[in-house]
Amino acid sequence: MQGSSSQKRKRLDLVPSTGSLTDPERVLYNVIRSKKDMGIWTRDMKRETNLPDNVVNKALKLLQAKKLIKEVVNIQNKGRKHYMAAEFEPSKEITGGDWYSEGNLDVDFINLVKDLCLKHIMRQKVATLDGILEWSKKSGVFAVEFTTQQIEEILRALVLDDEIVEVKSTGFGDFASVPVGRVCYRCTSKGGSKGEPKAGAMASIPCGVCPRISSCTPDGIISPRTCAYYQKWLDF
Incomplete structure (x- = not known):
């Protein structure tokens, strides 16, 4: 009492x-x-x-x-x-929220978050929204905890800046750790121009825009092994 x-x-x-x-x-x-x-x-x-x-x-x-x-x-x-x-x-x-300071858009802070997220994607080569969000929480780099929507806004800005591209995982190579068909992000040549890994032709991989990607498996009817578009991309 x-x-x-x-x-x-x-x-x-x-x-x-x-x-x-x-x-x-x-x-x-x-x-x-x-x-x-x-x-x-x-x-x-x-x-x-x-x-x-x-x-x-x-x-x-x-x-x-x-x-x-x-x-x-x-x-x-x-x-x-x-x-x-x-x-x-x-x-x-x-x-x-965190994007504003004293009622004004905090451009410096936003640019810092964009830069750090870009460098994380460069290191990972391929990153998902969930993965970037988890990294932002556990890395200790940021003093604030971001929401899914805020990270989405940062990624959308980086896409518009032509720093990264949004693609769908093929399950091969750099995409091996990401389930097939999952939306993920990787750097463009512009984003990797400062001595970082470059995306090069991978940025335009046909799987990224393929409407059948969710049904594509290594041994399935729809497969990278039998895909004419994928083969042309490999030849490129």
Whole structure:
């Protein structure tokens, strides 16, 4: 029982004292605090409180001066003034997550992640999305933990930059560790131009665009051994 009471006191200590607030300040603060890490736009708080504009504006200034609320940047609409209680940190939906810093796209960080992912793909020769995501978590290189969507965005950017290509595994050679038909990534000649392994003709391997790749096996009816396109690619 004593431990439970202690934890309850700690939680209460996190809630700022509002005893010195005027009625309009308290009403406004309660509305803002109820939105937690999502905060609220000034127009919405005026609608929810039914307070006049001048009263809301004055109360916001006083609440900020008392360090009970803070203005935050909402990347969805930077032109809107957005507020939340000082005890909360903005959600990623508001801040944009790790790709943003102080409301602006963190280009330097994104370029760093792209460069490190590219070097990882160069070392591996062939890499899958899941493999890159797992590497990013276990390598200790990054101070943040990325989501699948974020790694997908990085890979898509590298494809658009012509640094890597998206292909499907053939199960042979560099693809031996990747199941046949699985989407994976490898460097283009451009991506391997700095003394790193080059993709060369492998980047244009016909298996990468073959609609029957999932049915292709070494000893099957559909097989690299009997594929005219694969043979032409080998001759190339």
